[in-house]
Structure formats: structure tokens, C-alpha cells
Amino acid sequence: MKKVAQEVYDRIDNDLYHEEGDIWWQSDSPLYLIQYSVNPARVGYLKKILFDTLNVSPQGKAALEIGCGGGILCEEIARMGFDVTGIDPSEQSLQIATSHAKASSLQIQYEKGTGEALPYGDSSFDFVCCCDTLEHVRDVPKVISEISRVLKPEGIFCYDTFNRTFMSKLVAINISQVWKRWAFVPPNLHVWEMFIKPDELTSLLWQNSMECQEHRGMGPNVSLLVFLRYLRKRAKGELTYKNLGEKLFLVESSNMSIMYMGYAIKSQ
């Protein structure tokens, strides 16, 4: 797997994370859906892996979220009991994350930076998380090598991202952001060519001394027809993003054709 070509990377709108105002926690923003439609499935998965499968005890353990945005996932990881650091290139998003954590009485360290150049020493973290972010970075191989470097031996890396398939092009690109009849996110939120196949990630992890333990699918809680019906109502103004988040959310499944999550363990 290689760094994304500049002409492909130029098409993704990563500038939207620098927008003024709270794009993360306010109910009139498409990113509000992360809290209600995306987070429950992945937080449930993280808890299952960390506590049921791996018997991790979080007290005194250092966790890092790469591409933390407004801190929606960092806050959940902090509530699990980890000492959390979140890193993101967007100063504006970090300001929102910092004030929200304060209002929630959570101690989280937020820092500006990119996954390609993590400003931490080798073996600094017990747990690294990169959710809904790998498909936004230009140099995935560099990010994975940085994650391996900052993870302690036997440290855990959890992630979720989009698969590069016909279904993900149809659902995550065309229906979700191109075809106006249903579109509910900004037009260049994602670029299909930047999506990552599970096997590409597995071999990249392996090349960086991290062994992938499993991949699980993540998909809508309803059929494609019902999904389209809800999106149409949202597009016509009959449903707000808040209403949409109550009806439409992701669930863990065996179908990895659109999104998947997984975890890897760094070798000793």
C-alpha cells in the first residue's frame, strides 16, 4: 500500500474540520451523527475487545486517539478509565474538544499534530485508536508505522475505516454525498480511492510488527430501502440530523462491504 497520489488527496475536504463554530456536538451538523449513529457501535466493540476479550484494566494506562476531531471518542475512552491524549491537525476542532471535555469534567490532553508525525517517544502508549480517520490521511503507511513506534510491546491498536468496494462507492459516496435526492454529508467528505481494503491494512500492520486479530463489519441498522427512505426525508427537511441519528445508526455485523473495524496487537 502506498501514499495517496496528490491529485486524489486534493479531492478530500479535510478543511471542513477547521470551520468556525461547533461542528461536532451541535445537533444541526452532519458530524452530530458521529455521536449517535457511529459511536455506539464502535464504543461497544472497543469495550468488548478491551475488557471481555483482552481483560485490560485501564487505570494508569495511556491511550492515544489519532484524528480525534471534537473529542467524541476520546471522551468515551476517558470514561472507560484510561489517561487519554487526542491529536488532530485541526486547531478549531481541538478548541471545541477542549471546552467540551472541561464542561464534561473529563481530563483529556489535546494536541495539534498529524498521524504521520506523532510528537511522542517510542513505546509511549498502551492503547492507540484511529477511528474514521485512516481514510482521511494522505500517507497511511507512515501513520501505521508511527502507531507501531509509539505503542508499547503488546500494546493494542483499534481502528475503523471504510472498505473500497462497489457497495461503499454506492452507499458511502454516491448515496451519502453525491446524489442530492439522499445526500446527507458534505460532497467531498470522503474520496472512494482513499478507502482501504481489510487485506491491505492487515499486511501493512504485519509489516509494522502488529498482528491483526480480527475484522468485523459495521453497517446500517436498517435495510437499504429504509435507509434511503430516511435519507430522503432528511433531504426534504422532514427529519433533522438529530431525528436521523435516532432512527439510523451503525451496528456491528459480519458484512464488511462498507465499513469495518478491527484490532491488532504489537509484538513483543
Ligand SMILES: C[S@@+](CC[C@H](N)C(=O)[O-])C[C@H]1O[C@@H](n2cnc3c(N)ncnc32)[C@H](O)[C@@H]1O
Ligand atoms: C471524520 S473525522 C473523525 C473524528 C474522530 N476520530 C471521531 O470519529 O469522532 C476525521 C478527523 O481526521 C483528522 N485528520 C485529517 N488528516 C489527518 C492526519 N493526517 N492525521 C491525523 N488526523 C487527521 C481531521 O482533522 C478530522 O478531525
